[in-house]
Amino acid sequence: MNSSPPNAGPPNSGPEQDLFQQLVQEIDAWPMQEGIRTTDLTLLNEPLRGVLNATVRESFMTLPHFAEGLNLTLEQAEQIVDLLLEHGFLRSSETGKNGETEYRVRYARAGRNTGELWQRVTGKLDDRLHRLELNVDDNKS
Amino acid sequence: MSKIISVHSFRGGTGKSNSTANLATLMAARGMRVGVIDTDIQSPGVHVLFRLEPDEMHHTLNDYLWGNCNIEQAAHDVTEKVGMPASSKGRVFLVPSSVKSRDIVRILREGYDMGLLNDGFQRLIELMKLDVLIIDTHPGVGEETLLSIAMSDAMLLILRPDQQDFQGTAVTVEVARQLDIPKMLLMVNKTPTSYDFKDVQKLVERSYDCTVAAVLPHSDEMMTLASSGVFVLRYPKHTITQSYNHVVDQLLS
Numbered sequence: 001m002n003s004s005p006p007n008a009g010p011p012n013s014g015p016e017q018d019l020f021q022q023l024v025q026e027i028d029a030w031p032m033q034e035g036i037r038t039t040d041l042t043l044l045n046e047p048l049r050g051v052l053n054a055t056v057r058e059s060f061m062t063l064p065h066f067a068e069g070l071n072l073t074l075e076q077a078e079q080i081v082d083l084l085l086e087h088g089f090l091r092s093s094e095t096g097k098n099g100e101t102e103y104r105v106r107y108a109r110a111g112r113n114t115g116e117l118w119q120r121v122t123g124k125l126d127d128r129l130h131r132l133e134l135n136v137d138d139n140k141s
Numbered sequence: 142m143s144k145i146i147s148v149h150s151f152r153g154g155t156g157k158s159n160s161t162a163n164l165a166t167l168m169a170a171r172g173m174r175v176g177v178i179d180t181d182i183q184s185p186g187v188h189v190l191f192r193l194e195p196d197e198m199h200h201t202l203n204d205y206l207w208g209n210c211n212i213e214q215a216a217h218d219v220t221e222k223v224g225m226p227a228s229s230k231g232r233v234f235l236v237p238s239s240v241k242s243r244d245i246v247r248i249l250r251e252g253y254d255m256g257l258l259n260d261g262f263q264r265l266i267e268l269m270k271l272d273v274l275i276i277d278t279h280p281g282v283g284e285e286t287l288l289s290i291a292m293s294d295a296m297l298l299i300l301r302p303d304q305q306d307f308q309g310t311a312v313t314v315e316v317a318r319q320l321d322i323p324k325m326l327l328m329v330n331k332t333p334t335s336y337d338f339k340d341v342q343k344l345v346e347r348s349y350d351c352t353v354a355a356v357l358p359h360s361d362e363m364m365t366l367a368s369s370g371v372f373v374l375r376y377p378k379h380t381i382t383q384s385y386n387h388v389v390d391q392l393l394s
């Protein structure tokens with residue numbers, strides 16, 4: 001797309017189209033995830049990082065916000081948002097005040113320690129604490 | 142507009158919980174409605190400063206994250222407990238984390254839905270009509286803490302004049318910048334009184350390219366209080382109280 005001379009491409013070519021393609025490539029490079037981690041945000045490039053950071057801070061964004069933040073047309077922004085939904089960056093939620101769809105960042109479950117060993121250790125700990133509690137109750141009655 | 146402020150440090154024992162309690166109290170004394178959330182789920186503690194006993198916690202942040210209550214049900218009005226008059230227009234509402242060992246283990250074991258944290262903060266601000274929400278965080282750069290930072294309008298990053306703190310703080314500053322935090326202030330705490338405070342301030346500001354809101358001394362009064370109350374109410378004329386007031390000015394400006 002960089003080789004075509006100015007104004008020679010299809011009607012929707014130009015810098016906007018380049019940015020759009022860049023965003024598509026960046027998002028497609030991510031695996032399909034069930035939500036993201038905050039650290040993922042720090043790995044993104046501008047303008048995607050800025051827009052998603054703002055989505056976290058403002059708690060949600062609508063399509064026109066994305067279009068503005070990403071400097072894209074509404075149609076392009078919609079495709080990007082669809083891609084973000086697909087890759088687990090966003091979730092769409094209850095419609096806003098005037099019937100607009102709101103997009104929120106979709107977070108992976110917190111708790112980094114999900115390995116089997118961790119589960120066994122905390123499981124044992126939980127059992128022991130439970131038994132301790134029962135003993136305390138027994139002693140009380 | 143409501144402001145979310147996270148109080149953070151790279152290492153533990155730096156003074157986050159004490160600073161959270163003191164800043165919240167000073168803001169309430171200025172007539173503001175202040176929320177405080179203890180997101181240090183693994184090692185909760187700020188409730189101690191507000192003199193909220195574990196058996197007085199009707200609901201905790203844990204209950205909210207497990208879907209057992211709404212976030213506002215976990216908010217405790219601690220204004221009078223802390224020693225402010227009942228008639229005070231400003232209020233402090235604390236959402237504590239559970240200190241029951243089983244609850245802490247359960248959170249570590251099962252994790253939780255981080256989206257609930259985000260939703261909860263917003264809902265609390267709206268329903269309790271808060272002017273400001275202060276988040277007391279877990280040290281380091283773990284996921285939950287980063288999310289708190291990402292959601293905040295301002296961050297107060299506390300460090301001691303210590304080489305380990307210096308290095309770790311650099312990491313946090315970098316990450317916070319990547320998260321586009323609109324305002325970041327540093328506070329140096331527990332500074333030996335033999336140091337030149339102006340020099341410390343200059344050195345730290347130059348190292349991180351970031352404003353130092355205050356340099357607080359290591360204080361015997363603070364140590365002796367031992368988190369059993371809020372310093373600024375006990376010592377209203379102390380230089381530490383003046384410094385905390387100065388930090389409030391900068392956080393709110």
Ligand SMILES: Nc1ncnc2c1ncn2[C@@H]1O[C@H](COP(=O)(O)OP(=O)(O)O)[C@@H](O)[C@H]1O
Nearest residue numbers: 153154155156157158159331358359360363364
């Ligand atoms: N300026 C200070 N001078 C002396 N002791 C302090 C000072 N600030 C905090 N402390 C003490 O340091 C300890 C840790 O403080 P805390 O607020 O619990 O830290 P954190 O929440 O960062 O772990 C407490 O015993 C507290 O009384």
Ligand SMILES: [Mg+2]
Nearest residue numbers: 157158181186
């Ligand atoms: Mg603490």
